[in-house]
Amino acid sequence: MFSEYILLSVIIFLLGVLGIILNRKNIIVLLMSIELILLAINLNFIVLSVMSDDLIGQVGAILVLTVAAAESAIGLAILVAYYRIRGTIAVLFINLMKG
Amino acid sequence: MYLLLVFIPMMCSMITLLFGRNIGIQGATKLTTISISSVALISLYLGITQSQPVHINLLTWFTNDTLNVNWGLQFDSITYVMLVVVTAISALVHLYSTEYMGTDPHLPRFMSYLSLFTFFMLILVTADNIVQLFIGWEGVGTCSYLLINYWYTRIQANKSAIKAMVVNRVGDMALSLAMFCLIYMFNSIEFSTIFANIATVNNTIIILGLEINLISVTGILIFIGAVGKSAQLTLHTWLPDAMEGPTPVSALIHAATMVTAGVYLIIRCSPLYEHSNISLTLITIVGALTAFFAATVGLLQNDIKRVIAYSTCSQLGYMVFAAGLSSFSVSLFHLFNHAFFKALLFLSAGSVIHALADEQDFRKIGGLISKVPLTYSLVLIGSLSLAGFPYLTGFYSKDIILELAYGTYTIPSTFAYWLGTISAFCTAYYSMRLIYFTFLSAPLTSKEQFNNAGESGIAMTIPLIILGFASIFIGFVCKDYFVGLGSQAFNQSIFISPQNNAVYEAEFLPAWIKNIPVVFSLIGAALGVYLLSAQGSVLYNWKISPLGNAIYKFLNSKWYFDVIYNKFIVKPALNIGHDITYKIIDRGVLEYFGPNGLYSLVVKLSQMVSTTQIGQIYNYTFTMIIGLSVLLLPTIIN
Numbered sequence: 001m002f003s004e005y006i007l008l009s010v011i012i013f014l015l016g017v018l019g020i021i022l023n024r025k026n027i028i029v030l031l032m033s034i035e036l037i038l039l040a041i042n043l044n045f046i047v048l049s050v051m052s053d054d055l056i057g058q059v060g061a062i063l064v065l066t067v068a069a070a071e072s073a074i075g076l077a078i079l080v081a082y083y084r085i086r087g088t089i090a091v092l093f094i095n096l097m098k099g
Numbered sequence: 100m101y102l103l104l105v106f107i108p109m110m111c112s113m114i115t116l117l118f119g120r121n122i123g124i125q126g127a128t129k130l131t132t133i134s135i136s137s138v139a140l141i142s143l144y145l146g147i148t149q150s151q152p153v154h155i156n157l158l159t160w161f162t163n164d165t166l167n168v169n170w171g172l173q174f175d176s177i178t179y180v181m182l183v184v185v186t187a188i189s190a191l192v193h194l195y196s197t198e199y200m201g202t203d204p205h206l207p208r209f210m211s212y213l214s215l216f217t218f219f220m221l222i223l224v225t226a227d228n229i230v231q232l233f234i235g236w237e238g239v240g241t242c243s244y245l246l247i248n249y250w251y252t253r254i255q256a257n258k259s260a261i262k263a264m265v266v267n268r269v270g271d272m273a274l275s276l277a278m279f280c281l282i283y284m285f286n287s288i289e290f291s292t293i294f295a296n297i298a299t300v301n302n303t304i305i306i307l308g309l310e311i312n313l314i315s316v317t318g319i320l321i322f323i324g325a326v327g328k329s330a331q332l333t334l335h336t337w338l339p340d341a342m343e344g345p346t347p348v349s350a351l352i353h354a355a356t357m358v359t360a361g362v363y364l365i366i367r368c369s370p371l372y373e374h375s376n377i378s379l380t381l382i383t384i385v386g387a388l389t390a391f392f393a394a395t396v397g398l399l400q401n402d403i404k405r406v407i408a409y410s411t412c413s414q415l416g417y418m419v420f421a422a423g424l425s426s427f428s429v430s431l432f433h434l435f436n437h438a439f440f441k442a443l444l445f446l447s448a449g450s451v452i453h454a455l456a457d458e459q460d461f462r463k464i465g466g467l468i469s470k471v472p473l474t475y476s477l478v479l480i481g482s483l484s485l486a487g488f489p490y491l492t493g494f495y496s497k498d499i500i501l502e503l504a505y506g507t508y509t510i511p512s513t514f515a516y517w518l519g520t521i522s523a524f525c526t527a528y529y530s531m532r533l534i535y536f537t538f539l540s541a542p543l544t545s546k547e548q549f550n551n552a553g554e555s556g557i558a559m560t561i562p563l564i565i566l567g568f569a570s571i572f573i574g575f576v577c578k579d580y581f582v583g584l585g586s587q588a589f590n591q592s593i594f595i596s597p598q599n600n601a602v603y604e605a606e607f608l609p610a611w612i613k614n615i616p617v618v619f620s621l622i623g624a625a626l627g628v629y630l631l632s633a634q635g636s637v638l639y640n641w642k643i644s645p646l647g648n649a650i651y652k653f654l655n656s657k658w659y660f661d662v663i664y665n666k667f668i669v670k671p672a673l674n675i676g677h678d679i680t681y682k683i684i685d686r687g688v689l690e691y692f693g694p695n696g697l698y699s700l701v702v703k704l705s706q707m708v709s710t711t712q713i714g715q716i717y718n719y720t721f722t723m724i725i726g727l728s729v730l731l732l733p734t735i736i737n
Contacts, residue, residue, distance in 0.1 A: 020720045030716070095714030 005047040013040035027082075027089045031075045038068040101155055101172060104141050104182070105221045107134050108189075112214035119207030127207035128197040131214050135193045138217070139186035146179040152591055154227060154291075165286050173227035173290070175592040180431055180581075181224035181363055184438045188355040189217040191562035195446055196347040198558035199453060209249060213351065216242035220356050224363060228289040229278055232364070236274065236328065239357045240267045246352060247344040259343040266337040270327015270361075277320035284313055294370040294594065318371055318378030321364060322385075329361025329415045332389040336661055338412055342404040346449030349404055354411050354441035359434050362418045366427045366434075370594040373425065379599070380511050383423030387515035390416030392658060394525035398532070399654040402459050403448045406533050410485060411441055413522055414497075420515045421500040424507050425599035428589045432581035433496035436484075436574050440492055443566035444481040450474045450559055451537060454552040455544060461533060466542030470552040473560065475538045477567045482530035484570040486620045487523055492574030494617070497523065499582055499605070501616045506605030523616045524623040531627030539632065 019033030042061045049057025083089050111134040115127045122130065152175035160168040174182075193213055200209055219242055223235025240263075248260035278288065284300050285293050302314045325331070330338035341353050352358075365372065365382065372379055393412035400406045414437045421430035452459055454471055468475045484493040501523070504516035542549050554560065580588050584606055630638055641647040656662065690696065711722070 017720075017724060021717050021724065024715075024717055091716055094716055098712060098714040 002047055002051045006044065009040045009044040009047065012043065013037055016040060024092050025090060027079055027091055027094075030091060031072060031079070034075070035068060035072060038064060038071075042068075100141060100145070101153060101174060104138055104145070104186075105172065105218070105225055107138050108214045108218035108221060111135070112211045112218060115207050115211035115214065119211065122207070124206045127210045128193075131210040132190070132193045132197060135186065135214060135217060136190040139183075139190040142179070142182040142186045145174070146183045149174070149179065150176075152176075160230075166282065166288070168228065168230055168288060170231060171227035171289075172225045174225060176589045177363070177366055177431060177592045178224050180435055181359075182221065184359070184435055185217060185220045185224065185356050188438055188442045189213065189220075189351060191442065191565060192347045192351040192446070195350075195449070195559050195562045196345075198556050199347055199449055200345060205249075209246075209345070212242055212245050212249070213347075216246065216352065216357075220360070223360055227291070229281060229293075230288050232367075233271075233274065233278065236324075236360060236364075237271065239352070239360060240264060240271070240328075243267070243341065243352050243357055246348040247341050249344055249348065253343070256343040259337075259340040263337040263341050266334055267327045270324040270334055273320045273327075274324030274364075277317045277324065280313055280317040280320065284317070290367065297370050297374055312375065312377075314371060315375040315377045318368070318375040319381060321368055321371070322378055322382055325361030325364050325419070326385065327361070328364075329358050329419065330389075330412050331361070331385050331416065331419060332392055333385075335389065335393070335412050336657075336664060339405050339408045339657070342402070342408050346404065346445060346452060349408070350442045350445035350449065353408060354445050355438035358411060358415055359418075359438065362415065362422060362430060362434050365419065365422045366431050366593065369422075369425075369427045372422075373594055373596040373599060379423050379425060380509075381423075383420045383511040383515050386416045386418070386420030386423055387511075387518040388416070389413070390420065390522040391518040392416075394522035394529070396654055396657050397529040398525055399651055400529075401462050401655075403451065403461050403464075403533065403537065404445070404459055406461075406529055407441070407444050407448055410444075410526060410529070411437075413526060414441070414485070416522070417497060417500050417519060420519065421503065424503050424512055424515070424601065425595050426500070426503045426602065427593045427595065428586075429496065429499055429503060429582050431589070431593075432577070433500060435577065435581070436492045436496045439566055439569040439573055440481045440484040443477060443563065443570050444485065446559070446563055446566065447474050447478045447481060450555050450563065451478075453555055453559070455548055456551070458544065458548070461536040463543050464537050465540040465544065466538070466549070467552060468538040470549070471538075471554050473554055474563070475534075477563050478534060478538070480567050480570050482534055483624075484574075486527035486530050486624055487616065488620065488624075489617060490575070492570050492572070495574035495578045496582075498613070498616055502605040502608055502613055503601060505612055506608055507601040508604075520616050520619050524619040527620040527623030528627040531624045532631060535628060535631045 016033045016037035019036065020030055023029045023033065042064050045057045045061040045064065049055065049061070079089060086093070111131050115122070115131055119127055152173065155172040157170040157172065160170050162168070193210065196209065196213065200206055203209065216239060219235045219238030223232055223239060226232035226235060244260045244264045247263055248256050250256050281293060282288060284302060285296055287293060297314065302312060303310050304313055305311070327334045338353055338358065342349055372382070390413045393409045393416060397406050397409035397413065400409060414433070418430045418433050418437070421433060451464070451467065451471065451474060454467070455464060458464060480491070484491040487494045487497040501516060501519050504512045504519055580586060584602070642651050653659065
């Protein structure tokens with residue numbers, strides 16, 4: 001009965017990944033996709049924690065929540081700094097570093 | 100005394116070379132001349148008094164398993180003869196050079212090279228094993244290079260020296276191959292061991308199913324070495340070009356000593372050749388062809404030194420085919436006699452050249468008989484001796500060679516006999532041509548040059564007179580020692596197998612046959628003088644007729660040997676060196692698959708890889724996901 005939950009979290013994860021890959025417009029969408037991925041992982045942790053009757057998964061989920069919060073804070077800070085310099089947040093224009 | 104004989108020349112060469120500027124020109128000339136003269140006296144003394152072989156073991160050179168290579172000196176009859184020739188000619192040339200080269204600023208260097216050459220030649224003739232002989236062999240080649248190139252600012256001298264060195268190397272390579280064969284067969288390089296075991300050794304090897312007689316192979320390879328050094332046909336082209344060096348050098352190296360090293364080697368290896376009839380036949384044919392070729396070319400050369408150089412080549416041909424007919428002692432006798440009259444001819448030619456301020460082309464000389472009568476008489480003695488005029492030195496050895504050729508009942512010997520006889524005719528003709536144009540014809544030099552011409556000083560005249568006496572008498576004096584019937588002189592050093600020994604048949608030939616070569620020579624000489632002096636217009640008309648012109652060109656350009664070699668060997672070899680070895684292999688294949696190709700490949704690949712990083716974030720993420728998937732693939736599959 002848990003397989004639907006796991007399937008759900010995998011789908012959300014893949015949606016997040018696709019959001020990063022396909023997104024060419026906005027960095028905010030990118031950050032949101034990363035959040036989505038983290039949420040999918042969190043959901044997975046919780047589902048598996050319940051499934052295996054073990055609390056460690058939920059401890060991990062709490063930890064990931066804090067990490068995700070910190071990450072999005074730092075990400076948004078970088079975004080703001082970037083916007084101040086470049087005046088745009090379009091992903092397409094972040095291409096100054098080429099191989 | 101034996102060691103002094105060999106090492107005095109080296110010492111005085113080294114002293115003159117290293118301290119030449121301390122002892123000065125006078126010191127250098129006196130030191131070398133006196134040292135070499137004393138060496139000549141020692142070798143004369145030894146040659147006259149010693150009859151038993153002497154062997155001196157100096158020290159061990161290297162040892163490998165059962166192969167022992169020692170430094171050793173061996174003195175037997177052949178060695179004594181060669182010692183007398185080398186040191187006597189060398190001493191006279193040293194004395195001669197003090198005046199001939201007197202105004203040269205680099206005289207100490209010259210004297211030093213001459214002494215060094217003498218040293219290497221002594222090493223060559225006294226060696227008791229073939230590796231030590233090879234040192235002398237290469238050493239005289241090197242000294243020949245240094246001496247031909249003595250006036251190193253002249254481009255022609257540089258080129259001739261390189262030619263001499265390189266053409267000699269061709270033969271030297273064959274000689275070193277022969278050494279390997281000897282080591283394979285005998286596990287030894289000492290002459291005594293090799294010659295003692297030559298009849299019993301297992302001498303066949305099988306290559307690709309062919310059974311090859313290794314003794315014949317060795318004999319032929321040694322002969323190829325001798326061909327290079329003794330300027331036989333095919334490798335003779337260096338000898339006439341070597342006339343670019345100073346005249347005393349030509350006399351010492353390219354007439355009397357270095358070129359005889361090849362003949363010496365054949366004589367030394369007589370036991371080996373007596374066990375291989377194929378090589379003897381080859382030697383006979385090549386020697387006879389050389390004698391004929393050089394004699395015909397000598398007919399129409401116009402440079403004094405070149406005429407004499409071709410006569411050297413021709414006489415070496417006589418020596419070689421005499422050796423090919425198994426009469427090694429006769430060959431040695433001719434070598435001995437030839438050294439004296441050829442040194443005489445060269446040194447007199449030097450005297451003429453010296454008298455005329457370095458004019459060598461005898462079409463521009465003429466009429467010198469009244470100016471240099473002594474030199475004229477000496478050239479005449481030398482030329483008559485060379486042409487085999489009866490009772491002079493050359494007669495005793497040259498005629499006996501031709502008699503032997505007639506007395507040996509084989510096809511190659513008959514071939515050699517007729518070619519040799521025709522060569523004798525040509526020899527007489529071109530000797531007379533040289534004398535006529537240089538001394539007898541009307542003067543063709545400028546009046547000033549002609550008036551200034553005169554006899555040389557005492558240091559140049561003494562060697563000439565000594566050699567003149569030698570050219571008259573030495574053949575008769577030494578006849579019984581070398582070729583007297585039943586002479587025991589060379590029994591310990593030359594081996595002649597009984598079935599090859601034709602000396603008795605040759606001795607008892609009918610008189611009219613024995614007279615043929617002499618008659619040919621006399622006719623040649625008489626014809627030469629008559630045609631040139633009385634019938635000059637006949638010769639001229641012949642020369643400008645189409646056929647005559649073609650023949651003149653053919654002989655004057657040495658049978659086109661140099662042209663053919665340059666066109667078909669030297670140029671293609673150079674082209675192969677440039678086009679294939681350099682352009683295709685070195686700069687092509689090796690660099691393409693080596694440093695250059697690898698470099699450009701890495702650069703291209705890395706550029707290709709780095710173009711995938713176009714700077715877009717979505718691109719990077721895609722790559723990351725794909726990479727992660729690939730990394731995880733094994734866990735998924737398992």
